[in-house]
Amino acid sequence: MKQKRFLANYSQLLIPLIAILLLVIFNLFRDPGFFSVGLSTNNNGDPVLQGNLISILNGASELVILSMGMTLVTAASGGQDISVGALAAIAGSVFVKVLKGGDITILTVLGAFLACCAVAMAFGAFNGSLVSFFKIQPMIATLILFTCGRSIAYWINGGATPTVASPILNALGSFIPGIPVPTPILIVILMGILFSLLFRFTTLGLYIQTVGINQSAARLNGINSVGIKLLSFILLGACCSVAGMIGVSRLGLINHETLLINIEMDAILAVAIGGNSLGGGKFKMLGSVLGAYAIQALTITLYAMKVPSTDVKAYKAVVIVLLVVMGSPVVKEWASRIWKKLTSKQEISVRKEAA
């Protein structure tokens, strides 16, 4: 039993890895130069990395950050937050609102980030308290913010879509002068390091899993399950603010309607493709991250095949269904049964030969 669990623990990374591998092989056959990375100079004369691989890594940044937070929420509460896109839009609006107040320097950008982080964490706490104190299913509790979040974002800036332009924001959204790697990738790496430090040096990860597996058992063991759930939502709020900030600085403007639209679905998908149960409990954040990159790789591949951006969804859906069907427990069982039959036949034949 223990061995099986151990295997299951690591085999969950198999689905996203297989997905990425299939995409890589497919792309290499389609166009051998697909993954070539080149060094060129941008308008400012700084060296920058370019290529499909970079655009996959870069474009997935917001999704990866959100799926990190979504993994925690899913694991702790056994439900999903469908308001992340709306929350990122609110955070982005606050970010722009603060920056609009005066000159843009590093200090004001930092202050704006802190402000939007605080607001997003407050909204996260609102979602979290509905889920933990009032025991409402997460999808329903976050439906509230999903319905009105983008309108709140609109309201914050008084019904306009203001633009902010500054070299500092450019550095945040695309490249820091002198560093050829896009900044969003660096931010993702930073977030990854922060989360892995958090799990390494605190018991948070263990507690979240315990609460997700059995809430009352966790409570009887002295874990504050209400607090843990609340904390997971607040952490997701912080992730939303980072994603919103990246989204805003990429474009230099806030559009409440289109900023990170439909990303909540992709983030939940990333968690599921990463092999995490949507019913809560054990989780592997690495799985979600790989899942997010797989989704983005699929999107970029489809774009490279000149599929119109509006049609991408349909093809994506087919691939997703194939992936989850492959990963479903029933299909796995069938496969293992067939595999066993095949191997046992071989064994018999081997034994017969030996006899």
Added chain:
Amino acid sequence: MANPKNNAPVRRREPITDTQLLMTITICIFVCMYVLALLIWGGGFKKPQMIFDILNDNAFLIIVSCGLTIVMITGSIDISVGGVTALVAMVGVMILNGNLSLYNGLITALGLSESWRIVFALITALLIGLAFGTVQGFLIAHLQIQPFIITLAGMFFARGMITIVSVDPQKATQNLMDILQKRIEIPWLGSVNKRGVLIPAKMEIGVVVALVIVVLVFFLLRKTKLGRSFYAVGGNQQSALMLGVNVRRSRFMAHLISGLLSGIAGFVFMMHTGAGNATNATAAEMNAIASSIIGGTLLTGGVGNVVGTFFGVLTLNTIKSIVTTSGLRDPWWQSITTGAMLCFFILLQSVVLMRKNRKNGKK
């Protein structure tokens, strides 16, 4: 609220159930809200046409929500309904205006008149709905994949298919739409306008369809073996299995019915708008979920009532018309108030259920 609670055990054999309690609260609040709106703003709310307008605009949402209620009662979820509705509407409009060559060929080959296009559109609508329902139901019930993911993929697929079928917005031919958009006049519910002429209230055919479906689903859930098995499966899958309920079949059927109903909803949507557009019925799935919740259906399953859902749709859209009449014309107020209202209902339900459970626990 206190009265039915105390009287219920006398009249009925069992105490009032969660479903009935939540539904009663919703209906009470809906009535209170409407009466308040009548007292404060009068005018538009006095006309019966106001209610019929809400019904006309949301007939498709009522149908979609009925399907979603069934799915939610079995403890599952279906997010593809909005996408399927929009896809069916798009394909239906294109059949009507002759932009799908397949159907043109079929009609000329069979020598049928133009109005047969409506029949073809209806059949196609049902087939698309059934196809989505069957595939999703099979994957969810028999392969045991998480319903959220499958129906999310269904939504992506349906929305993607719309633009694959046609990127440009489509419009149905007028003479066919005239047949579909016939309105039923109800003279005894009219209102007298400023010149003293009585304008009868008008209702679209889609509303009749929606009401019939509400009644049908109500009886399905109340009186049939299948309907009762939905509750059993949603309440506790394991015990349902041990009691001999075919869990797989029930879950499959729930998704099948939901798919079929979203097909019908798509046709009703087309009858109402007569236009196919990639952004049709956006967020319909979330509105339908919200309506079901307001009507007292729990996402955890086992609790729900389709009459409550019907009033949920009415409540949700009455709020919207109250916001527009009250003069908050900035575009964001409508959804902010909807969100606040939703928050109120969700909190109310949670508190009511928590108190009820605590009382039962003490006994």
